[in-house]
Amino acid sequence: MKKFWLVFAQEYRRHVLRKRFIFALLSMPIFVGLIALVGFLSVRLQYNGAPVGFVDSYNILSNPQPVPTSGSSLLPAANFVKYPDESTAHNDLEANKIQAYFTLSKNYLSSGEVILVKSKTAGSNIEDDFGSFLSYNLLAGKPEAIVHRLTAGSNLIIRSADGTRELAANNWMAIAMPFIAGILFIIAVNISGGYLLQAVVEEKENRTMEIVITSVSPSQLMAGKVFADLLVGLTELVVWILFALLALRFVPQWVAVGQSTQIDLGSILLMAGTFIPAFVMVAAAMGAVGATATEAREAQQIAGLFTLPIVIPFWFVTPIMFDPNGPIALGLSMFPLTAPIALPLRAVFTTVPAWQIAVTISILILLAAFTVWLAGRVFRIGMLRYGKKVSFREAFRPQTSQRSHS
Amino acid sequence: MSSIHVQKITKKFGSQIAVNDVSFDVDGGEIFGLLGPNGAGKTTAIRIILDIFKPDSGSVSILDGPMNEEKKNHIGYLPEERGLYQDIQLERCLVYLATLKGLDTATAQARINVFLERFELEPWRKKKVKELSKGMQQKAQLITTLVHRPEIIVIDEPFSALDPVNTQMVKDLLREQRESGKTIIMCTHQMHQVEELCDRLVLIDKGQTMLYGTLQDVRHQFAKPAVSVSTPDSLPESLPGVDSISSENGDYTLHLLPGMLPQEVLQSLIKTNIQIDKFEISMPTLDEIFIEVVKKQEAVQ
Numbered sequence: 001m002k003k004f005w006l007v008f009a010q011e012y013r014r015h016v017l018r019k020r021f022i023f024a025l026l027s028m029p030i031f032v033g034l035i036a037l038v039g040f041l042s043v044r045l046q047y048n049g050a051p052v053g054f055v056d057s058y059n060i061l062s063n064p065q066p067v068p069t070s071g072s073s074l075l076p077a078a079n080f081v082k083y084p085d086e087s088t089a090h091n092d093l094e095a096n097k098i099q100a101y102f103t104l105s106k107n108y109l110s111s112g113e114v115i116l117v118k119s120k121t122a123g124s125n126i127e128d129d130f131g132s133f134l135s136y137n138l139l140a141g142k143p144e145a146i147v148h149r150l151t152a153g154s155n156l157i158i159r160s161a162d163g164t165r166e167l168a169a170n171n172w173m174a175i176a177m178p179f180i181a182g183i184l185f186i187i188a189v190n191i192s193g194g195y196l197l198q199a200v201v202e203e204k205e206n207r208t209m210e211i212v213i214t215s216v217s218p219s220q221l222m223a224g225k226v227f228a229d230l231l232v233g234l235t236e237l238v239v240w241i242l243f244a245l246l247a248l249r250f251v252p253q254w255v256a257v258g259q260s261t262q263i264d265l266g267s268i269l270l271m272a273g274t275f276i277p278a279f280v281m282v283a284a285a286m287g288a289v290g291a292t293a294t295e296a297r298e299a300q301q302i303a304g305l306f307t308l309p310i311v312i313p314f315w316f317v318t319p320i321m322f323d324p325n326g327p328i329a330l331g332l333s334m335f336p337l338t339a340p341i342a343l344p345l346r347a348v349f350t351t352v353p354a355w356q357i358a359v360t361i362s363i364l365i366l367l368a369a370f371t372v373w374l375a376g377r378v379f380r381i382g383m384l385r386y387g388k389k390v391s392f393r394e395a396f397r398p399q400t401s402q403r404s405h406s
Numbered sequence: 407m408s409s410i411h412v413q414k415i416t417k418k419f420g421s422q423i424a425v426n427d428v429s430f431d432v433d434g435g436e437i438f439g440l441l442g443p444n445g446a447g448k449t450t451a452i453r454i455i456l457d458i459f460k461p462d463s464g465s466v467s468i469l470d471g472p473m474n475e476e477k478k479n480h481i482g483y484l485p486e487e488r489g490l491y492q493d494i495q496l497e498r499c500l501v502y503l504a505t506l507k508g509l510d511t512a513t514a515q516a517r518i519n520v521f522l523e524r525f526e527l528e529p530w531r532k533k534k535v536k537e538l539s540k541g542m543q544q545k546a547q548l549i550t551t552l553v554h555r556p557e558i559i560v561i562d563e564p565f566s567a568l569d570p571v572n573t574q575m576v577k578d579l580l581r582e583q584r585e586s587g588k589t590i591i592m593c594t595h596q597m598h599q600v601e602e603l604c605d606r607l608v609l610i611d612k613g614q615t616m617l618y619g620t621l622q623d624v625r626h627q628f629a630k631p632a633v634s635v636s637t638p639d640s641l642p643e644s645l646p647g648v649d650s651i652s653s654e655n656g657d658y659t660l661h662l663l664p665g666m667l668p669q670e671v672l673q674s675l676i677k678t679n680i681q682i683d684k685f686e687i688s689m690p691t692l693d694e695i696f697i698e699v700v701k702k703q704e705a706v707q
C-alpha cells in the first residue's frame with residue numbers, strides 16, 4: 001500500500017509541475033475571461049450614456065423621476081430630459097446635446113405608441129432604458145411592493161406532479177450546473193486522462209517501466225497512476241471553480257445572481273457519484289491503452305473512443321428536457337458511459353427514482369473497479385511488448401503462473 | 407545454496423519460442439554469466455526470473471520460493487535498455503526509484519549522496535536526467551540498481567557506454583558486491599569481461615541451453631589437444647607426437663596427435679635444449695567457444 005502512495009505522489013507531482021499542465025490550467029479561465037471581455041466590449045460599443053430627451057405634451061407622466069439605481073454600474077441607464085415640444089428636442093438632438101428623443105403619443109395609454117428620433121450614434125440601450133423609465137413613472141404612487149413585483153416579475157416554481165421535486169424557473173444555475181459540470185468533466189477527463197496515457201507511453205518508450213515494474217506490482221502501479229490522475233483532474237476543476245468564484249466576486253452585477261442561486265446538495269452528490277467512478281473507468285482504460293500501444297499518437301487516437309460516448313447526452317438534451325422519463329433519457333442515464341452527464345441532467349427535470357440512481361452508481365463503481373483490474377492485466381501483458389498490440393482474448397486469458405519451491 | 411533456481415522454463419510469443427526448456431541455478435555469492443547472441447532469449451529469461459513475464463511452463467524459485475512483492479525490495483535490476491525519468495532532476499529520480507525499493511526518503515537520500523560522490527555525479531544532482539551523457543545515465547542507473555543493497559543483482563550489459571576508467575570502477579564495484587556475499591547475474595556480450603569476473607555461466611542460443619558450468623569446466627570441455635609454447639629460439643621443424651605447429655606474435659601453438667600427452671611433448675622440447683619461457687595447455691578463449699557453439703547451432707538449424 002505504501003508503494004501505491006509513492007506512485008500516487010510521484011505521478012501527481014510529475015503532472016502538476018509540468019509547464020503544459022500549468023498552461024492548460026490557466027488557459028481555461030483566460031479563454032472564458034476573453035470571451036466575457038469580448039462580450040462586454042461588444043455591448044459597450046453599442047452603449048451610449050448621453051442624455052435622452054422625451055416629449056410628453058399630454059402629461060401622461062406626472063412629475064417624472066429618474067429610475068433609482070442601487071450601487072454602481074459599468075453601463076448606467078441614460079438620463080432622461082423632458083422637452084416641451086418636438087422642435088426644441090430636435091434642435092438639441094442636432095446640437096448633439098441629446099442622443100435621441102422619444103415622443104409619447106396622445107393615445108399612448110391605449111395604443112402604447114411612442115416615436116423615437118435618434119442620431120446615428122445613439123446607443124442600443126436607450127429603448128430598454130426608456131421602457132424602465134416609463135414603467136417606473138407610470139407606477140408612481142402605487143405601493144412599493146406592487147411596483148417591485150410588477151417590475152421584477154413572478155418567481156415561478158415548477159413542481160413535479162408527485163410534489164417531490166421543485167425548481168425555481170429563475171434558478172438558472174440549477175439547470176446550467178449539470179451542463180457546465182459535464183463540460184468541465186469532459187475537459188478534465190480528456191486533459192488528465194491524456195496525461196496518464198502519455199505518461200504510460202513515455203515510460204514504455206524510455207524503458208522506465210521495466211525498472212518500476214520490478215519494484216511495484218502492476219495493479220499498485222496502475223491504481224497509483226489512475227488515482228493521481230483523478231486528483232490532477234480535480235485540481236483542475238477546483239482551480240477553475242476558484243477562478244469562477246473570483247470572477248463573480250469582482251463583477252458586481254453578477255453577485256446578485258450568485259447569491260440567488262441555490263444548488264441543492266443532492267445534485268452535487270449525484271454528480272460526484274457518477275463523475276468519480278466514470279473518471280476512474282476512463283483513466284484506467286487510457287492507462288491500459290497507453291501500455292499496449294506502440295506509440296503516443298496511436299494511443300491518443302484509440303483514447304478518443306473512450307471519451308466520445310460521454311459527450312453523447314449533449315446531443316439528446318431536448319428529449320432529456322422534455323421527456324425526462326422517456327426511454328432515451330432513461331437509457332442514457334443508466335448506460336455507464338453516458339450516465340455521468342445524462343443522470344444529473346435528467347435529475348434537474350424529473351424525480352429520478354432512488355433505485356435507478358442506486359443501480360446506475362453501483363454499476364459505475366463496479367465497472368470502474370473492473371476496468372482498473374482489467375487495465376492492470378492488459379498493462380502487465382502489454383507493458384514490455386514493443387510493436388505488437390494486446391488482443392482482448394489475451395487480456396482475459398488466464399496468465400500462466402507456475403510456482404515452485406527450491 | 408542456490409539463490410535462484412530456474413527449472414525448465416519455456417516462453418512463447420505467438421509462434422516464436424523465446425526460451426525453450428532452460429534450467430540453471432545461481433549460487434549465493436557468485437557472479438553468474440548469462441550469455442548468448444542477440445535474440446537468444448537472455449532478456450526473456452531474466453524477465454521471467456524477475457516475474458515481469460510468466461513462463462508458459464517451468465518455474466523459478468528466487469530467495470527460497472516464488473517471487474513476491476516483498477522480495478522485489480531485495481533485487482536490484484539494471485536492464486539492457488536504460489530507463490530513467492528524463493524530465494525530472496537526477497536526484498529526485500534516484501530518490502523516487504530508491505523509495506520504491508522500500509527505503510525511506512532520508513536513508514535513500516543519504517546513500518544516494520555517497521554514490522553520487524563515488525560516481526562523480528555530484529555536480530549533476532540537480533540537472534534533469536536528459537541533460538546527462540549516456541555514460542552518466544549508465545552510472546545513475548547503477549545507483550538505482552545498488553542503492554537498496556539488494557541480495558540479488560541482475561545486470562544486463564553493465565559496461566555499455568562506459569569508458570575504460572568507469573568500466574574498471576564498475577568491475578571493482580561488482581567484485582565488492584560479490585565479496586559481500588551478493589549474488590550477481592550478468593548478461594553481456596563482452597566475453598573478456600565474463601572471463602575476468604564470472605565464476606559460472608550458462609550460454610543460451612535460440613532459447614536453448616548450450617553450455618552450463620564453471621568457467622574452467624567449460625574451457626576444458628572445449629580445450630583442443632594443443633599446447634602453447636613461448637621461446638626466443640626457433641622450434642625444430644617437427645617434434646614427436648606433434649601434428650602441426652602454428653605461430654602468432656612469437657608464441658607457438660603445437661597441435662598434438664591423438665593420444666599424445668602434453669608432458670611427453672614437454673620432455674621432447676627439453677631434449678632439444680631450447681629456452682622455454684612459457685609452456686601451457688592451450689585453452690580456448692570464451693570468445694572462441696561462443697563462436698564455435700553458435701556456429702554449430704546454426705549448422706544444426
